[in-house]
Structures are given as structure tokens and as C-alpha cells.
Amino acid sequence: MREALTAAATHRVARPAPLRQAVYDALIELIISGSLTPGQHLVEAELAEHLGVSRQPVREALQRLQTDGWVDLRPAQGAFVHSPTEEEAAQLLGVRSVLETYSARLAAGNAKPEDVERLWELQEEGVGALAAGDVERLVTANTALHSFITSIAANAVLAELISQVSRKVRWYYTPIAKPRGKDAWNEHAQLIKAIAKGDAERAGEIMRKHTERTGDYRKAVAAGATALS
Amino acid sequence: MREALTAAATHRVARPAPLRQAVYDALIELIISGSLTPGQHLVEAELAEHLGVSRQPVREALQRLQTDGWVDLRPAQGAFVHSPTEEEAAQLLGVRSVLETYSARLAAGNAKPEDVERLWELQEEGVGALAAGDVERLVTANTALHSFITSIAANAVLAELISQVSRKVRWYYTPIAKPRGKDAWNEHAQLIKAIAKGDAERAGEIMRKHTERTGDYRKAVAAGATALS
């Protein structure tokens, strides 16, 4: 297991990545995959043995996992896998929406012709995946499109926050993660047009509605709605 | 302080805070106060001795400081105080602006009469401090007003992000931290009126302009402008 961890880490960074980084990644994987369930008490010694390292790198990984919102660290009690609540999920969606809206506004102000071209390529990819019914490709394309818009926005602080928030949103909704489909990609097309025109106001407005609808949709699915539109 | 912001922590028993928390706070204080200058190499052993603890809590505090953006952690080299750039400062101001704007919108939708009453009290305090020329009181009142609005917004995720971003903004501009004065508090009054009416749209708009002006003002001061209006 130790070999697996170090091997997984080596291709990441030029410098030898610390063990704690590998542990951090491994634990997130375990949480996302459901091997560690919300509320579960994480005993350092057990994790250490399971991963073939000492408690030290495990502790340091847990620290980061806390500040990133994956686990709760209760003093003198240890780490517990974070239990997402409906309320918190709703709050996350709201925050993500305003951040993405800002991202779209900035992108509209910055986008160069080649950026727009790339956006259309990603749009094509998404529409293609939609037509093929390839859900995994669809999700990938959606993520790529949004994060490319963020990169056009050229605001590292914003990008970091969106990344953090989005990852948690994804986790909360993992069990019901169904892409919205056609409507969403029509909205993407409108968004790209606005960005191409440099119309920040309109780009922001479209993104705001887009993300709010995604939130509503996910809530609906959570409440029992089926299928994808 | 961070705990106080999360709703979950409110009804939790006060437990002895781990040393690493104290170290974390102490290091931020040292960074903000300028005792530790940007780019400086932080040697764990030195910090440990200076703070009277072992290297262990120091290490764990540095981990968190990294994910919160206060230090950079280079593998096998250790921690370096993060060097803020003009660009990053501008990005922070932008992000803070959209977050505060969202906060104002939410507050307008949630505010109860007693909340509005409290807001007017804080407003009085600020105006009083302004008249008395008491800068410290003015800053305190300003912070209190903004954070009370955030608490009315009742979004823990948002509150956490605003807290993080604001603290860094304060750090970047510490050397030139001069409050804007009369104009800012006129804007506050307008803002409270909008919140009282439950006019989210208007409250958001006022806050957006308010925070953008604060950013502009600070930039102007940074560029050499004097005094407070």
C-alpha cells in the first residue's frame, strides 16, 4: 500500500511529493467513493496502518481535509467525515452561483478571440456527448467549460474559491449527480456569445440564472425527480 | 474566532483549544503585524522555541496557514511567508465585493425588525466615532456593521469565505489602512434602509458600489493619496 501511495504521488510534482499529500488524496478518494461514510469516526492509527504509514502524515492530511471541509476535527476526539446538511448544500449552491457569475463577468471583459474559439470547441464536445448519451463525457465537458471560463477571468483568488466550493458541491450531490442536459448546453451557448461580445453584464446574468437553475434542478432530483431532461 | 462563525459550533461545549490553534493565531498575528515579512523563511525549530512549544504544533499550524494562503510550503524546504502582489490584492478586493454584495442581498431578504434596529445602533456608533475622530473605534464599528449584515444573511459558507478574504485584504492594506469616513457611512445608512425595506436588489447594488469604492479609495491611498475625506 505504501508503494501504491508513493507511486501515485510521484508523477504529480517535480519535487518528491511528501507522503502527506498522497495520504490526503487517498482519503478524499475514500470519502468520495463512499468507503468512509459521513459521520464516521476516523481513527488515526487505523488509517495509518491501512495506508502503511505512521500517524504523522495522516494527522497532517486530516488538518488539510478539515480546512477544505471534508472532515470535522473535534478537539480531543479526532476526525469525523463531514456530514453535509440540506442547509449547507443550499448555501454552497448560492455562493457558487455568485462566484461563477462574477467569473463570467470577468471572462467577458478579458476573452480574446482564441479563447472564444476554444470555448466553442468545448461547447461542441458537450453537445456531442449529450447526443451520444455519454454521461461521463458530458460531466467532463461541463467541468472543462466552466473552469476554462474561470481561467479566462484570470483571477486566481476567485479560481481557488470556485474550485473549493465546486468540489464540495459535487460531493454533496454525488449520489444524485445527473447532468441537466440540453437546456444547460443551450444556456452555455448563450453565455459564450455574450462573452464573445464582451458583454459582461449579460454574461453574468446568464451565468447567474444558469447556476441557479442547476441548483434548483439538483434539489428537485434530490427530492425524488427522475431522469435527465 | 473561526468556530464562532459556524452555526454548528454554537451549541457545542467549549473544549480546550489545541495548541496548534493558538500557534496558528499567533503566526497570523505575527504576519499581520509585520514581524514576519513576506518571503521570509520560517524555520520550524525557531518558531517552536519562540512560541514555547515543540515543532509538532508548529508544523500543523503551518499546514493550515498554507491552505489559507498565508504561507507557501515548498517540499523539503519548508514554509515561506506568502508574498502578496498588487494583482492578487486587486483580485481579493473584487472577490470580496461580490461576496459582500451577495451578503447584503440575503440580509435584505432575512432582516427582522430587531436586526434593523441593531444595524441602526451600529450606524450610530460609527457616525459617533467619525465625529469624534476616533479612528480605532471607527474601524471597529465598520467591521461590526459589515459582519452583522453577514450574520443576518445566515449563510455559514458565505460567512466563512468573507471572513477569510477580508482578513487578507486587511493584511495587504494594513500599512495604508485609513477609513474612508463620511461618505462610507452615508452609504451604510442607505444600505440599512434598503435592508429594512427588504429590497434585496437595491441593497446588493449599494453594497457593490460601496465595496468597489472602498477598493478604489485604498488603491488611491496606496498610490500616494493622503488623509481621510
Place this chain on the structure above:
DNA sequence: CCGCAGCATTCTGTATGCAGAAGTTTGTAT
């Protein structure tokens, strides 16, 4: 049968020890 006090166990939080990497200095040869 239930409640509670005291003890045992378990786990965290902190300290210390140790091996290896990174940076620095010194010495040597050209």
C-alpha cells in the same frame, strides 16, 4: 431493573529521535 461511581481502555495531542534532502562553506586544482 436502573442509576451511578470508579476504573480500564482507547485515542488524541504533544514531545522527541532519526534519516535523508537541500543549501552552504571550504578546499583544491586549473
Place this chain on the structure above:
DNA sequence: ATACAAACTTCTGCATACAGAATGCTGCGG
């Protein structure tokens, strides 16, 4: 004098050790 290399000096990263808190268990008394 300069370039290069090897030893040296740090410092990090990980492992191990130990003290104290929190939880659970046991046994006694009601």
C-alpha cells in the same frame, strides 16, 4: 582568481514515545 567538487551544516519529513483527556465498562447500591 575562478570554477568545481566534496564535506559539512542545517532543516524538513517521518517515525516513535509518552502524557492526558474522553469514552465505555464494571460492579455496586438503590
